[in-house]
Amino acid sequence: MxxxxxxxxQSWLVLEPVLTIRDAAEYQSGVEQLNSLLDLIxxxxxxxxxxxxxxxxxxxxxxxxxxxxxxxASGGDVLKYLMEEQALTPDDLxxxxxxxxxxxxxxxxxxxSLQQIRSLSQRFQVSPAVFV
Numbered sequence: 158m159x160x161x162x163x164x165x166x167q168s169w170l171v172l173e174p175v176l177t178i179r180d181a182a183e184y185q186s187g188v189e190q191l192n193s194l195l196d197l198i199x200x201x202x203x204x205x206x207x208x209x210x211x212x213x214x215x216x217x218x219x220x221x222x223x224x225x226x227x228x229x230a231s232g233g234d235v236l237k238y239l240m241e242e243q244a245l246t247p248d249d250l251x252x253x254x255x256x257x258x259x260x261x262x263x264x265x266x267x268x269x270s271l272q273q274i275r276s277l278s279q280r281f282q283v284s285p286a287v288f289v
Contacts, residue, residue: 173195174186175187175190175209175213176185176212176213176216178216178217178219178220182223184217184220184221184224186215187213187216187217190213191210191213191217192211194206194209194213195210217245227239231265232262232268232274232288232289233262233263233264233265233267233268233269234268235287235288235289236253236259236262236277237263239277239281239283240263247259247260248264250277250280252276252280253273253276253277254273255272269288274288274289
């Protein structure tokens with residue numbers, strides 16, 4: 158289906174601020190819009206705005222790849238961050254190991270095992286790659 162150019166022009170004037178990310182301010186606005194869409198849509202791929210959410214995510218990812226340096230982090234660093242974000246203690250992660258094992262991971266004295274990575278990626282709903 159093709160829309161006449163004048164109709165597209167009017168629509169673009171509304172959508173351009175949402176779908177244009179050229180600088181830090183537009184990036185921040187895009188992230189805020191994406192978060193609002195995620196709150197509204199969640200993972201409902203049938204929602205009429207899902208393709209907008211998907212497109213905005215791609216634009217943000219492209220901007221980040223070009224302009225934002227992501228620091229290197231160990232699996233323990235990532236685990237520490239996720240635990241702080243969710244106010245978890247080592248007692249909340251029995252699938253990872255004992256308090257001693259978790260403390261050793263968080264202090265960089267022990268690496269995460271493959272099984273621990275699998276458990277953590279399932280628990281936090283993230284790619285196992287974030288812990289590697």
